[in-house]
Amino acid sequence: MRRLENKVAVITGAARGIGLAIAEKFAEEGATVIITDMNQSYIDESVQELKNKKYDVAGICMNVTDSQNVEECFKEITDIWGKIDILVNNAGITRDNLLMRMKDEDWDAVIHTNLKGTFTTTKSATRIMLNQKSGSIINIASVIGVIGNAGQANYAASKGGIIALTKSTAKELGSRNIRCNAVAPGYIETAMTATLEESIREEYAKSIPLKRMGQPIDVANLCLFLASDEASYITGQTLMVDGGLVM
Amino acid sequence: MDITTKVKELIKEKLNVDENEIVPAARFIEDLGADSLDTVELIMKFEEEFDMEIPETEADKLRTVQEAIDYIEKNLK
Numbered sequence: 001m002r003r004l005e006n007k008v009a010v011i012t013g014a015a016r017g018i019g020l021a022i023a024e025k026f027a028e029e030g031a032t033v034i035i036t037d038m039n040q041s042y043i044d045e046s047v048q049e050l051k052n053k054k055y056d057v058a059g060i061c062m063n064v065t066d067s068q069n070v071e072e073c074f075k076e077i078t079d080i081w082g083k084i085d086i087l088v089n090n091a092g093i094t095r096d097n098l099l100m101r102m103k104d105e106d107w108d109a110v111i112h113t114n115l116k117g118t119f120t121t122t123k124s125a126t127r128i129m130l131n132q133k134s135g136s137i138i139n140i141a142s143v144i145g146v147i148g149n150a151g152q153a154n155y156a157a158s159k160g161g162i163i164a165l166t167k168s169t170a171k172e173l174g175s176r177n178i179r180c181n182a183v184a185p186g187y188i189e190t191a192m193t194a195t196l197e198e199s200i201r202e203e204y205a206k207s208i209p210l211k212r213m214g215q216p217i218d219v220a221n222l223c224l225f226l227a228s229d230e231a232s233y234i235t236g237q238t239l240m241v242d243g244g245l246v247m
Numbered sequence: 248m249d250i251t252t253k254v255k256e257l258i259k260e261k262l263n264v265d266e267n268e269i270v271p272a273a274r275f276i277e278d279l280g281a282d283s284l285d286t287v288e289l290i291m292k293f294e295e296e297f298d299m300e301i302p303e304t305e306a307d308k309l310r311t312v313q314e315a316i317d318y319i320e321k322n323l324k
Contacts, residue, residue: 130288176284 002030003228008081010034010074012064012121013091015042017190018140021216022088022223027055029224031086034077036062038091064091064117067124074124083132086227087125089118089162090140094192099153107154114158115165122169122180129178136227137180139166140219141238143246146184159184163238170236179235181226186242188214209244250297250323254316257292261285271313289315297323 004026014023015037027033027050035050035057037043043059050057058080062073077084092114095106118139129135144152145159162182169180187193187204193213196204205212219241225231226239240246248256255269262279275281275289290306293299297319301309309315 127291130284172284175282 004029004031007031007085009086011088012036015046018216018219019090021220025220032056035059065112067120070120070124084128086136088138096151110154115161135178138226139182141182141184143184143186143242167236182238184240185219186245273312
């Protein structure tokens, strides 16, 4: 039996990058996967790509910063699929700049999408998972949320916030068999990190004990474990997928 | 089914308590063994069942079976 057989999983920001890798991995393991994202054409493209592989996937355009929209989308999901076993809060953006040059709107945008976006979906999913008396919530944080980074004060704050939110969620919902963990990727090769200059990427790679950047599948594999029943006694944790960068 | 019967049924189902214990003066937390999450879930059940919204400030005041029944009877559309 596959590891997520008969499970319904919602993954935010899953039309590309790490989210898409998680969606594919979960689908491969038998889950019904609902991909949410802001961009309908990216969603259509990714859903089609996964459907071509005979996976059970669907897409919904959802804005995680809009709690009413999130509530409506989750209602639609439960109307169709009846439950939500797994929620992966992956939607995230960057607006990098040095603190002194950072505009309020860049701060707000990152905090809203990354941190508030995790809160809104968790809140909506919790109502559903409480009735089920089970669920696994996985929040995608970042090593930056643990160690900080020059030029990423907003991103670091949002990811550090996600780690704290993860612990509170785990404490509040543990008695109902709802687990919540954070995954903190290090430098993963995606569109988000592709904008870095080659020399900077090489410099980063040198500082990683495993001497290479990670791949989206590395993150997806950890998410799979946390989503599955194999992790049934693990909650409130932040696990790094970073080639040993932070220890 | 009248409101009192339905409310009692929801309490019984949610808190898993004996019907005889659900007397009007019974307090959800102290007498019926609910924890804070149970009370939130119970309010959600009332909202769902009676198709109404119970504001947070009002929800905090509903501590006994009778208080919940009274509130729902008074505010039902």
